[in-house]
Amino acid sequence: MLRQATTRLLSRRSISSSAAAVPSRHFSTEVPATPAFDSSFVEAWKKVIPNVEPPKTPLAFMQPRPPTPASLPTKLTVNFVLPYASELSGKEVDMVIIPATTGQMGILPGHVATIAELKPGVLSVHQGNDVTKYFVSSGFAFIHANSFADIVAVEAVPIDQIDPSLVQKGLAEFTQKLSLATTDLEKAEAQIGVDVHSALNSALTG
Amino acid sequence: MASNAAAVPFWRAAGMTYITYSNICANLVRNCLKEPYRSEAISREKVHFSVSKWADGKPQKPTCLEVVVLNCDSARLVLGTESWNPVVFRIEWLTESKTSYHHNQDVNN
Numbered sequence: 001m002l003r004q005a006t007t008r009l010l011s012r013r014s015i016s017s018s019a020a021a022v023p024s025r026h027f028s029t030e031v032p033a034t035p036a037f038d039s040s041f042v043e044a045w046k047k048v049i050p051n052v053e054p055p056k057t058p059l060a061f062m063q064p065r066p067p068t069p070a071s072l073p074t075k076l077t078v079n080f081v082l083p084y085a086s087e088l089s090g091k092e093v094d095m096v097i098i099p100a101t102t103g104q105m106g107i108l109p110g111h112v113a114t115i116a117e118l119k120p121g122v123l124s125v126h127q128g129n130d131v132t133k134y135f136v137s138s139g140f141a142f143i144h145a146n147s148f149a150d151i152v153a154v155e156a157v158p159i160d161q162i163d164p165s166l167v168q169k170g171l172a173e174f175t176q177k178l179s180l181a182t183t184d185l186e187k188a189e190a191q192i193g194v195d196v197h198s199a200l201n202s203a204l205t206g
Numbered sequence: 207m208a209s210n211a212a213a214v215p216f217w218r219a220a221g222m223t224y225i226t227y228s229n230i231c232a233n234l235v236r237n238c239l240k241e242p243y244r245s246e247a248i249s250r251e252k253v254h255f256s257v258s259k260w261a262d263g264k265p266q267k268p269t270c271l272e273v274v275v276l277n278c279d280s281a282r283l284v285l286g287t288e289s290w291n292p293v294v295f296r297i298e299w300l301t302e303s304k305t306s307y308h309h310n311q312d313v314n315n
Contacts, residue, residue, distance in 0.1 A: 084250060120231050137231040155232040155247075157239060166238045188220035192227060196234045 036060050068145040072110035078125065080134075080151045087134070087156065088125070095126040096149060098141045099199075105141075113145040118153065120199040122206070133159050135203050137196070164204050171197035 037060050045054040078096055080088040096107045099121025105114075118139045125132045139153030174193030181187040217227045236247040258265045 120235070135235065137235040138228045154228050155235050157235065157243065161239050161243045163238055163240045163244075170234065170238060184220040185222065188217045188222055189230065191216060192230050193234060196231050197238070200235070200238055 036062075036064055066146050073147045074109060075147070076107060076109045076111075077148045078151065079149070080123075080125075080153070080156070082153055082156055091125075091127075093125050093127040096151070097122075097124045097126070098151065099123060099136060100141070107141075107143055107149055109147045111143050111147070111149075114141075114143045116141045116143075118151075120196045122159070122203045123151065123153075123156065133203075135159055135162060135200065159203055162200060162204060167197055167200045167204065171201060 038057055041057065042054050045052075075092040075094065076096060078088050078091050078093055079086070080091075094108075098105050098107060098116060099118055100116040101119045102116070104121070105116060118136055118141060120137050121135070123134045123136045125134075134153075134156040135158075136153040137155040139151065139156075141152075142150040144150075170193065174190050174197060178187065178190035178194055181190045215227075218224075233251075236244065236251065238244075239247060258267065260266065
């Protein structure tokens, strides 16, 4: 009987709550944290079944999304992690330039929320006058609306740990493999080799 | 609505998944490092297996203790031309410490 009550509530409420509960973000300056419970559901429950506590919905178990501040924050907080270590954890910086597949992307505080796939390239972290550069093999960057950036990479090394002779050797080897490749898979692997080594090369020279 | 043809990256068009692509890139970068960093990185990424074949419902003695760097399909190469039939193999992923107990062949790839 109670199960039917919830389905009846949801079918009646879903259309009206979805329209009313999600505020239009376009003109609001401050976006509050997401609520821990759906207030329209709780009110509807109490009307129909006043004596029973409303059940907890998944929203109550989740950490609420932190509020987006109304004014632009001055610093970007970066979390840069690798599978085996955490390079930067909650570091406040001025700017981060990430090697996204769509090109080098500069992330400043107040950047729009973005998810970017990274290609092999140089990631630079700018704090005041210091710039720390890493060569990233691939990964993702999640920039959140409250100026937090989570960058995850499979392998990231400081540029001075790269050996230029090995890079040249690899580039020559894969360029040759690319010309000799027959199947699609071999061509793809050779192309990946050429891309990674050219990126390493430009990281060393640029 | 948008047409069905999405712009897929070349590796996906060739049948490779993102994880394979990402691992290949990472291995290539690791192989281009300067000396102390390169050996540290490669040993960090090694995976240790113990493979035992099954016959008549009983596991045989674990044959080789493989220490491989999972690179493209090096696992397939190591296990060789024998039938890669999951029913007749038991593969145990080991932590570094257990490898010292086995006095078996070390296959490095």
